[in-house]
Amino acid sequence: MTEYEAFAIELAHEAARVTLPFFRSDIGHEDKGGAAGFDPVTEADKQAEAAIRRLIAARYPDHGVIGEEYGQDRPDAEHVWVLDPIDGTRAFISGLPLWTTLIALRQEARPTVGVIAQPYLDEIFIGGPSGARLLRGETETPLAVRACEKLTDAVISTTDPDIFNGAELGAWTQVRATARLARLGCDAYAYAMVAAGKMDLVAETSLKTWDWSALVPVIEAAGGKVVNWRGAAPDDNGQILAVGDARLIDQALVTLRRAAV
The missing domain is CATH 3.40.190.80 (D-Maltodextrin-Binding Protein; domain 2)
Structure with missing residues (x-):
């Protein structure tokens, strides 16, 4: 596992620490969609992204960040982390465990490390230079697509x-x-x-x-x-x-x- 893959997993765990206590709670939400239609955001979204950004700033202060909730910080840097703290906020506020935390590292404008994490199911899907695998607790399982010709x-x-x-x-x-x-x-x-x-x-x-x-x-x-x-x-x-x-x-x-x- 590469250094950045390991750090992406660390970020996913930090996001889970923030989001899980809010899930299936009485958390409220704001509608940021306006005339464009219902687009909810919660304190879980905001606090999770803030927590991820703090870890990135502490570990890699020269890296850029692009996030859904707090915008861009040095988006032209050599290394840029791209964050969606809760993808599927509609599912989140509905109590459905299909929301995820999305974390990517972009190098030279191309995503090279990616994490799709579903903490309620204790699942982290990670892909990068070391391959693709599913992490559940201490267990790692290789990921592989299936053949489907038609x-x-x-x-x-x-x-x-x-x-x-x-x-x-x-x-x-x-x-x-x-x-x-x-x-x-x-x-x-x-x-x-x-x-x-x-x-x-x-x-x-x-x-x-x-x-x-x-x-x-x-x-x-x-x-x-x-x-x-x-x-x-x-x-x-x-x-x-x-x-x-x-x-x-x-x-x-x-x-x-x-x-x-």
Whole structure:
């Protein structure tokens, strides 16, 4: 395990220390979405990101940070940590253990270490130069995607079809109609299941840097691939396609590419 992989795990444990006492409590939330629609944030989101930032500043004061709750600090640094303290706040406030903490290290503008952590289930999915694995307590299990040659055999996911605009929704609907099974509402946990070989494809839109950066090292270290809807590297246009088997990319892009930005 590399130094930065070990530190990413340490950050995940620190976030869990903050978030778990709030989960399934009487915690309230604010709506920061306004006219754009309901977008909740809680004290757990804010306190967890603040705690992670404190550890980064103490250990690596020259590193940059980009976080959902507190914005950017030296985003052009050689090493930049990208944070989403609670991805899936809607699930969090609903008592559903599908929210995750997302932590990525970006080097030369490319995510090289990623963590998808679900502390209530005691799961840390990590990917990086040392490979991909699931940590549960003292147990480490290698992560590997599964083979799925045809979209008609695939188990796919998106968080909510309502995230898509008209053209995107039409493209997603065609992909969903072709696939064997679709599951909704999983947020970033669906990407962890792709890396674990339990699901085959996730397609989403309107994702911010902190929503997708951690997913890339986890899935790719497990043998999968993450691209945008044009088939290129993920970017801040926010349209993401993640697959366990790269043979699914072209099959999904037949329709997704028509709505690509």
